[in-house]
Amino acid sequence: MIALLMRDLRLATRAGGGFGLGLAFFLIVCTLVPFGVGPQGGTLALIAPGILWVGALLACLLSLDRIFALDWEDGSLDLLATAPLPLEGAVLVKAAAHWITTGLPLVAAAPVFGILLHLPGAAQPWLVAALALGTPALSMLGAFGAALTVGLRRGGLLMSLLVLPLYVPTLIFGAEAVRRGAAGGDGTTPLVLLAGITMAVLAAIPFAAAGALRVNLR
Amino acid sequence: MAPLLQVQGLAVSRGGRRAVEGVDFTLSSGQALILRGPNGIGKTTLLRTVAGLQPAAAGRVEADPDAIAYAAHADGLKAALTVTENLEFWRLVFGGPPIAAAIEAMDLGALVERPAAMLSAGQKRRLGLARLLVTGRKVWVLDEPTVSLDAGSVALFADAVRRHLAGGGAALMATHIDLGLPEAQVLDLGPFRAAGEPVRSRAPASFDEAFG
Amino acid sequence: MSIWEYANPVKFMRVSGAALPWIAAAAAICLPAGLVWGWMTPEDYKQGSTVKIMFLHVPAAMMAINIWVMMLAASLIWLIRRHHVSALAARAAAPIGAVMTLVALVTGAVWGQPMWGTWWEWDPRLTSFLILFLFYLGYMALWGAIENPDSAADLTGVLCLVGSVFALLSRYAVNFWNQGLHQGASLSIAPGERMSAVYKYPLYLCMLGFFLLFLTLLLVRTRTEIRRRRTAALLAREVRA
Numbered sequence: 001m002i003a004l005l006m007r008d009l010r011l012a013t014r015a016g017g018g019f020g021l022g023l024a025f026f027l028i029v030c031t032l033v034p035f036g037v038g039p040q041g042g043t044l045a046l047i048a049p050g051i052l053w054v055g056a057l058l059a060c061l062l063s064l065d066r067i068f069a070l071d072w073e074d075g076s077l078d079l080l081a082t083a084p085l086p087l088e089g090a091v092l093v094k095a096a097a098h099w100i101t102t103g104l105p106l107v108a109a110a111p112v113f114g115i116l117l118h119l120p121g122a123a124q125p126w127l128v129a130a131l132a133l134g135t136p137a138l139s140m141l142g143a144f145g146a147a148l149t150v151g152l153r154r155g156g157l158l159m160s161l162l163v164l165p166l167y168v169p170t171l172i173f174g175a176e177a178v179r180r181g182a183a184g185g186d187g188t189t190p191l192v193l194l195a196g197i198t199m200a201v202l203a204a205i206p207f208a209a210a211g212a213l214r215v216n217l218r
Numbered sequence: 219m220a221p222l223l224q225v226q227g228l229a230v231s232r233g234g235r236r237a238v239e240g241v242d243f244t245l246s247s248g249q250a251l252i253l254r255g256p257n258g259i260g261k262t263t264l265l266r267t268v269a270g271l272q273p274a275a276a277g278r279v280e281a282d283p284d285a286i287a288y289a290a291h292a293d294g295l296k297a298a299l300t301v302t303e304n305l306e307f308w309r310l311v312f313g314g315p316p317i318a319a320a321i322e323a324m325d326l327g328a329l330v331e332r333p334a335a336m337l338s339a340g341q342k343r344r345l346g347l348a349r350l351l352v353t354g355r356k357v358w359v360l361d362e363p364t365v366s367l368d369a370g371s372v373a374l375f376a377d378a379v380r381r382h383l384a385g386g387g388a389a390l391m392a393t394h395i396d397l398g399l400p401e402a403q404v405l406d407l408g409p410f411r412a413a414g415e416p417v418r419s420r421a422p423a424s425f426d427e428a429f430g
Numbered sequence: 431m432s433i434w435e436y437a438n439p440v441k442f443m444r445v446s447g448a449a450l451p452w453i454a455a456a457a458a459i460c461l462p463a464g465l466v467w468g469w470m471t472p473e474d475y476k477q478g479s480t481v482k483i484m485f486l487h488v489p490a491a492m493m494a495i496n497i498w499v500m501m502l503a504a505s506l507i508w509l510i511r512r513h514h515v516s517a518l519a520a521r522a523a524a525p526i527g528a529v530m531t532l533v534a535l536v537t538g539a540v541w542g543q544p545m546w547g548t549w550w551e552w553d554p555r556l557t558s559f560l561i562l563f564l565f566y567l568g569y570m571a572l573w574g575a576i577e578n579p580d581s582a583a584d585l586t587g588v589l590c591l592v593g594s595v596f597a598l599l600s601r602y603a604v605n606f607w608n609q610g611l612h613q614g615a616s617l618s619i620a621p622g623e624r625m626s627a628v629y630k631y632p633l634y635l636c637m638l639g640f641f642l643l644f645l646t647l648l649l650v651r652t653r654t655e656i657r658r659r660r661t662a663a664l665l666a667r668e669v670r671a
Contacts, residue, residue: 002310003307003310003311004307004311007296007299007303007307010298010299010303011296011298011299014298014299071294073292074292074293074294074295074296075290075291075292075293075294076292076294076296078266078269078271078288078290078292078294079288079294079308079311079349080311081270081271082269082270082271082283082286082287082288083311083312084284084311084312084313085311144592148572148585148588148589149572149575151576151581152575152576155575158568158571158572158575161564161567161568161571162568162571162572162589164564165561165564165565165568165593165596165597165600166592166593166596168561168596168599168600168603168604169596169599169600169602169603172600172603172604172606172607173603173606176606176607190606193603193606197599205592208588208591208592211584211588212584212585212588215581215584215585215588216581216585217271217272218266218271218272218273218581
């Protein structure tokens, strides 16, 4: 499993691996929004939690099709399915690699983007905590969507349609925690619910995703 | 000695329709079997079923799933990784023997530091076959293993197969060309025999069969 | 004889063919009768004539949810027992469910404009229905995208399972997010009467009508689907021969 994780990380950081693209996309979103709504700090601060979360969602979505599509094309997925490693484990590892290359940089860079959008300082810890707890679920659910559409030639758009509704609970609780933090309140309740969803997703979705992969491989 | 791979009355379907059926064979240690048949007869599907990637439409495949190494048209190589990295990865996943012997056997020694992207089609193919060696598995299931290999490489490959057989392994191959393996048995897959009696079970294996 | 016998397409075609005219006729009687009866009810003292939208809105909303539950059941039957008719029934039900969801949303908007002064409100119920609609769209799109019918049935089945959990989860998450101004359920089995009989009985009739309409459409669509598969199978056989 570690070998698979290391390989995926190595592939992501090599030329053409797409590492950092999600972060750049996130930056573009945070740059474009003020052009759309005006530079007033008050307005931006109000919508910052939502923008940051939606931006994270889209940045994550952008790289989802890479999770399985490349391995499917070059036959690696066939070989992984016949390897001693259970396919569920492979799915979990590949989702983890996706999270490390897209989710984790977002978590680390979020405070900077928060400043760009005038997010109140009190909300910064909540933003980091919510993204750290929520983005693993985004990667795992994305892996499920990618597994469903892996055999399709133009599956990207379809995958967005399948995956985004699954992101609703994560988005709601994640953004709510930040919003409560921004209002100077306590975001613990949504944060705990968010963590609960992430745990459940990590525990259950690998089985669904591996099942979908097996169907697509045959 | 117990056979490594036993196939009885195997039928496979492709795209919801029956392809070949009634396939029987047994592979023991040291044996090779070559599948022949026209395009579209279902050789690939049959091999994938034997490898456990697809369910059988009927019949049985008896083998230890951890004994089969499958190799198909796509080699499972990453263009951005070097030859060594590619091989080392698959060795770790399958827990096989060290990669040095495989590199030697497939004559890849001069290429180890090259990214797979810079290999020619034939070199890639050889790397893909070297991957088989590092799985350390006994039963090779190979789909057209010699595509894009020149005569010298085919001989190299035949040698590798022979050593594998001598080492107690077995190989099941679908190929059109002569590998120079006179000891291998040949199974000719015939055309689809659809004239059987209609299936009317309560839960038909395939929807279309339910109509008889 | 067990119920699973009907999973054989041949048997299903025979039985459903015999039942279909009766069900269709019952739908053709119940639905117009219920709607006309609903139309004739007196105006509500508070809501005025807009209350009559309820006879479309409530049954459509009910069916939107029930159809998804039916698809979930059918998907489970397919995944566990692999009966092709049930997979095809799930596929056939999805567009009907999507239309029902849309009807519920549109009638809700039409009703909301005079009552709440806005066409759309991010109210938990409305939002949940919008999310349900998205799930229907994704489900249908996945069916449409995959060529191999058995794989498509498997994958949409898994999606339906996961989607059901997340639709439910979204429902509660949305509740958490916005408390909303939608009124409580119109009908309740609790002893406290919440709706006068004047409205209740025509509403029951409308619900029955909607259910029969769904059953009719479902049978027609499933039969069409089976015939299409059969045509494809016969064509493939001809090509092979």
